[in-house]
Amino acid sequence: MRQNLILLGPPGAGKGTQAKMLVDKYAIPQISTGDILREAVKSGTPLGIEANSHMSRGALVPDEVVIGIVKERLKRGDCGKGYILDGFPRTIAQADALFSYLNECGCPITEVIDIKVPKDHLVIRLSGRRVCRSCGAGYHIEFNPSKDGGRCDRCGGELFQRDDDREDVVIKRFETYEAQTTPLSEYYKKKGQLTTISGIGDVEAIFDDICKIVDER
Numbered sequence: 001m002r003q004n005l006i007l008l009g010p011p012g013a014g015k016g017t018q019a020k021m022l023v024d025k026y027a028i029p030q031i032s033t034g035d036i037l038r039e040a041v042k043s044g045t046p047l048g049i050e051a052n053s054h055m056s057r058g059a060l061v062p063d064e065v066v067i068g069i070v071k072e073r074l075k076r077g078d079c080g081k082g083y084i085l086d087g088f089p090r091t092i093a094q095a096d097a098l099f100s101y102l103n104e105c106g107c108p109i110t111e112v113i114d115i116k117v118p119k120d121h122l123v124i125r126l127s128g129r130r131v132c133r134s135c136g137a138g139y140h141i142e143f144n145p146s147k148d149g150g151r152c153d154r155c156g157g158e159l160f161q162r163d164d165d166r167e168d169v170v171i172k173r174f175e176t177y178e179a180q181t182t183p184l185s186e187y188y189k190k191k192g193q194l195t196t197i198s199g200i201g202d203v204e205a206i207f208d209d210i211c212k213i214v215d216e217r
């Protein structure tokens, strides 16, 4: 069955970690707007320069920019059997735009999974998060360390800390999440598409919970 999934949840909830596992299991792509935007920032394109002015202070990139990126991405052939949206939508305007777009093509969202994690856990997760510069694999200095502290287990790439995982920006990102993204839980609940899960505990156990929800829908 075709799976058009959305992973909702605050910064550090484990969306990226779970999305990468879902990619392997269901053979559908992960669409992370954060990853796409960071790629643009790295390349120094006009989009990247604009995006960075928002990302570096923990604010959202404007809706029309992100909506345009996602529409283009969804047109690509690899989305034909479904996809996992990770970090999109993040505002009601983005959710409305996604709804209209998918309505036109007759392939709606099949499931929205809202990953709940208390803030004290999130702070520890974000401050210890490390990402591989080459392949994007995610690590945590304490909960999921690489074998050789500074290098990626998969590809040997250098691990780094995201600029926006520094404490002052993290505080802003939480505020942004509370103000602009939390209303989406209610939005998808009303549509009957939302399932809330706990994102604390073993990564594999959380993954099992998500797969059960996806398979039962």
Ligand code: ADP
Pocket: 010, 011, 012, 015, 016, 033, 034, 035, 037, 054, 055, 056, 058, 059, 060, 061, 062, 063, 066, 086, 087, 088, 089, 090, 094, 164, 173
């Ligand atoms: P996290 O996974 O920690 O929640 P992301 O990688 O998803 O962080 O996002 C990093 C930053 O990229 C956000 O703080 C925001 O500036 C920007 N961004 C990502 N997705 C969106 C989106 N859907 N709308 C607006 N801005 C976004």
Ligand code: ADP
Pocket: 009, 010, 011, 012, 013, 014, 015, 016, 017, 018, 125, 126, 128, 129, 130, 138, 139, 140, 141, 143, 144, 199, 200, 201, 202, 203, 206
């Ligand atoms: P998000 O994409 O929602 O911002 P990530 O998947 O990048 O979140 O996870 C944030 C950090 O928390 C990473 O360092 C990751 O290794 C770690 N992490 C993810 N899931 C768990 C978990 N269940 N328990 C402990 N740490 C986790």
Ligand code: ZN
Pocket: 132, 133, 134, 135, 136, 137, 152, 153, 154, 155, 156, 157
């Ligand atoms: Zn790597």
